[in-house]
Amino acid sequence: LNEGDLVVHVNHGIARYRGLQLVRRGDDHDEETLLLEFAEGTKMFVPIAKIDLVQKYVGGGKAEPGLSKIGSSSWEKRKSRVAEAVVDLASELIDIQAARASEPGIAYPAEDSHWMAEFEAAFPYQETPDQLTAIDAVKEDKAKRQVKEMAGELIALYAARQSAPGHAYSEDTPWQREMEDAFPHTETPDQAAAIEDVKRDLESPRPMDRLICGDVGYGKTEVAIRAAFKVAGDGRQVAVLCPTTVLAAQHYANFAERMASFPLRVDMLSRFRSAKEQAKTIEDIKQGAVDILIGTHRLLSKDVEFKDLGLVVVDEEQRFGVTHKERLKQLRKSVDVLTMTATPIPRTLHMSLSGIRDMSLINDPPEGRTPVKTLIKEYDDDLVREAILRETDRGGQIYFIHNRVESIYHVASHLQKVCPTARFQVAHGQMGADDLEETMLDFYEQKFDVLVCTTIVESGLDISNVNTILIDNSDRLGLAQLYQLRGRVGRSPRQAFAYLMYRKNKMLSTVAEQRLGALREFSDLGSGYKIALRDLELRGTGNLLGAEQSGTVAQVGFDLFTQLLEQAVREYKGEEQDKTQIPLPTVDLPVAAAIPDKYVPGEAQRILMYKKLAAVRDRADVARLQEEFEDRFGDPPPPVWNALALLQLRLKCLEIGIESITTEVNKIQIVLKKSIKLPIHTLKPLTAAFKAQGHSFTQERVVLAIQSSKVLAQVEEMIGILEKALQEKTPPRTSPGGSGVSGSGAVRKTVAVPGRR
Numbered sequence: 001l002n003e004g005d006l007v008v009h010v011n012h013g014i015a016r017y018r019g020l021q022l023v024r025r026g027d028d029h030d031e032e033t034l035l036l037e038f039a040e041g042t043k044m045f046v047p048i049a050k051i052d053l054v055q056k057y058v059g060g061g062k063a064e065p066g067l068s069k070i071g072s073s074s075w076e077k078r079k080s081r082v083a084e085a086v087v088d089l090a091s092e093l094i095d096i097q098a099a100r101a102s103e104p105g106i107a108y109p110a111e112d113s114h115w116m117a118e119f120e121a122a123f124p125y126q127e128t129p130d131q132l133t134a135i136d137a138v139k140e141d142k143a144k145r146q147v148k149e150m151a152g153e154l155i156a157l158y159a160a161r162q163s164a165p166g167h168a169y170s171e172d173t174p175w176q177r178e179m180e181d182a183f184p185h186t187e188t189p190d191q192a193a194a195i196e197d198v199k200r201d202l203e204s205p206r207p208m209d210r211l212i213c214g215d216v217g218y219g220k221t222e223v224a225i226r227a228a229f230k231v232a233g234d235g236r237q238v239a240v241l242c243p244t245t246v247l248a249a250q251h252y253a254n255f256a257e258r259m260a261s262f263p264l265r266v267d268m269l270s271r272f273r274s275a276k277e278q279a280k281t282i283e284d285i286k287q288g289a290v291d292i293l294i295g296t297h298r299l300l301s302k303d304v305e306f307k308d309l310g311l312v313v314v315d316e317e318q319r320f321g322v323t324h325k326e327r328l329k330q331l332r333k334s335v336d337v338l339t340m341t342a343t344p345i346p347r348t349l350h351m352s353l354s355g356i357r358d359m360s361l362i363n364d365p366p367e368g369r370t371p372v373k374t375l376i377k378e379y380d381d382d383l384v385r386e387a388i389l390r391e392t393d394r395g396g397q398i399y400f401i402h403n404r405v406e407s408i409y410h411v412a413s414h415l416q417k418v419c420p421t422a423r424f425q426v427a428h429g430q431m432g433a434d435d436l437e438e439t440m441l442d443f444y445e446q447k448f449d450v451l452v453c454t455t456i457v458e459s460g461l462d463i464s465n466v467n468t469i470l471i472d473n474s475d476r477l478g479l480a481q482l483y484q485l486r487g488r489v490g491r492s493p494r495q496a497f498a499y500l501m502y503r504k505n506k507m508l509s510t511v512a513e514q515r516l517g518a519l520r521e522f523s524d525l526g527s528g529y530k531i532a533l534r535d536l537e538l539r540g541t542g543n544l545l546g547a548e549q550s551g552t553v554a555q556v557g558f559d560l561f562t563q564l565l566e567q568a569v570r571e572y573k574g575e576e577q578d579k580t581q582i583p584l585p586t587v588d589l590p591v592a593a594a595i596p597d598k599y600v601p602g603e604a605q606r607i608l609m610y611k612k613l614a615a616v617r618d619r620a621d622v623a624r625l626q627e628e629f630e631d632r633f634g635d636p637p638p639p640v641w642n643a644l645a646l647l648q649l650r651l652k653c654l655e656i657g658i659e660s661i662t663t664e665v666n667k668i669q670i671v672l673k674k675s676i677k678l679p680i681h682t683l684k685p686l687t688a689a690f691k692a693q694g695h696s697f698t699q700e701r702v703v704l705a706i707q708s709s710k711v712l713a714q715v716e717e718m719i720g721i722l723e724k725a726l727q728e729k730t731p732p733r734t735s736p737g738g739s740g741v742s743g744s745g746a747v748r749k750t751v752a753v754p755g756r757r
């Protein structure tokens with residue numbers, strides 16, 4: 001979130017974010033707020049405690065929306081219209097799925113005929129990833145089913161997975177620990193957290209569907225290796241789906257090496273294997289003799305039958321069509337699915353952000369990694385020569401990306417003339433399997449300097465000696481593709497370079513300029529998630545979940561739309577509201593609670609930590625957040641301790657039914673929800689006890705006469721008394737002032753707050 005960005009305030013509408021600002025309260029302490037500017041220059045200071053009401057606006061429209069007017073009813077009307085549309089959408093999707101499930105259709109052959117394969121092979125160009133996705137969708141949709149019906153299937157599948165009885169895997173075995181101890185690197189904090197997320201999912205009976213979003217080279221493969229070992233160790237099979245044969249071969253080598261000391265069989269199915277070898281592997285898979293199978297979409301063929309499939313790992317999913325991925329899930333609705341990507345495609349991001357999918361982020365770079373220096377330049381022979389020679393002079397190698405097979409050999413010949421001292425070879429997807437494998441192996445063994453290739457190297461290749469990439473006609477490639485290609489370099493401590501080139505005198509389209517600009521802007525380590533969000537903005541939300549909703553999304557912003565859609569789907573499925581969407585009670589106390597900029601430097605970082613505070617709905621998570629503060633920033637100062645203590649207090653209020661705690665002149669008012677009734681036998685002793693301490697009490701509220709130096713302690717004690725009274729089956733025997741009734745110990749079990757009072 002940057003100053004000047006559009007945001008959505010859930011209650012007031014669209015505004016412009018003007019930064020964080022300290023505001024002096026009447027009780028003589030400063031409070032950090034988000035400054036929002038609405039229509040007619042009206043400013044609103046949103047307390048950080050209510051940051052969950054503010055979302056970055058992502059509409060996907062070409063024109064910016066107007067700012068909302070404070071006090072006008074138009075925002076509520078707009079929100080109501082969208083809510084109605086979302087309810088209709090959820091109903092329609094679920095009704096369509098129910099109708100389709102009961103109607104017989106025409107089933108066309110699932111496998112392409114020999115003629116179909118020959119016809120497609122004659123296509124003179126390399127298909128783009130989006131083109132492949134569309135082709136897959138049409139093949140699956142030969143009866144011309146509408147995209148919205150396909151979305152109905154997806155929602156029904158996700159719903160079925162949530163309710164399906166999955167397999168709860170065993171806790172880590174000694175072999176698991178031995179295999180993990182052999183990992184030659186130290187896990188980064190985010191990588192370790194992702195591994196724990198996956199293990200927790202696998203040990204739960206609910207089928208896993210987790211997305212690991214981590215930048216290229218940040219250790220996603222190790223997460224998959226440990227998950228696969230855990231599943232195979234329990235006697236079930238694992239399928240690892242890769243977008244290219246080259247990546248499949250690399251994964252096979254990595255998995256086989258890590259598991260060489262254990263009685264597990266790792267095998268590969270791709271065109272790098274002969275027909276006889278493939279037939280043997282397919283038979284062994286059916287018999288259960290192969291534990292982990294790695295391959296391309298060949299794994300999805302009808303003749304590949306698993307004896308007991310437990311886990312599917314999908315790597316670099318933006319290279320697959322939705323239909324390919326869903327077909328894998330359909331093998332068994334209870335199969336665990338782990339998806340890995342450096343840049344999630346927007347549709348995947350939709351599902352992740354709206355809670356249909358679980359997600360783990362790996363943002364920590366490996367030790368010694370430096371950002372790739374990104375340059376956007378017109379193509380020039382002198383520039384190319386200089387870049388190649390600078391890399392070869394330091395013993396490194398180069399990728400030159402040219403994504404047209406029909407002209408790639410001409411380009412390679414021209415480059416050889418431009419830089420005669422360098423050694424060049426060509427690689428593309430239409431080469432024979434043996435030739436391609438030999439070329440890639442020669443490059444890996446540094447037998448030549450420059451690999452002139454198509455985007456076949458986009459996915460997952462890990463060659464640490466390659467630290468310069470030149471991308472020809474970069475304006476023709478998508479943002480996610482460019483990001484993946486840039487990630488092929490910079491996998492060593494050596495400074496890496498990425499040249500995004502376009503033809504001289506070419507007028508770039510607005511979208512192409514924005515796309516290349518995004519690559520330059522997001523050159524920091526760990527930018528994949530930001531790239532995906534920017535991709536969402538540039539491409540638009542389109543037909544969200546298969547329904548024509550782009551105009552509706554633009555009205556309220558993407559986040560609020562997905563929030564409303566998730567609520568509607570939950571209602572139709574008869575599920576309770578997501579606890580992260582339940583607002584916490586208001587707690588407004590004269591206590592300095594904030595994250596000082598001297599403690600957490602950088603506004604963006606502070607907003608992120610405030611967002612984490614706002615998202616907590618479990619008191620155990622407060623302790624984890626406290627540990628994160630201590631690990632990342634050192635011992636928290638008093639304002640941070642206070643923020644954690646107030647968060648614990650709000651969670652306790654939510655548990656026992658307190659609506660709000662507010663500060664007035666020399667008093668604090670605690671208001672219970674109307675639905676909460678104290679046992680009758682507690683009213684009289686409570687009234688007397690509160691009165692004796694100078695407070696007043698009724699069935700609905702407590703008014704405290706405050707002592708400014710002990711505000712938090714007083715409030716915690718009173719909350720404890722109310723909690724105890726609500727739990728009483730018989731009259732209390734101890735006065736509120738006595739040790740048996742004080743609730744301060746019960747309010748914050750996990751947060752120690754030294755010296756904050």
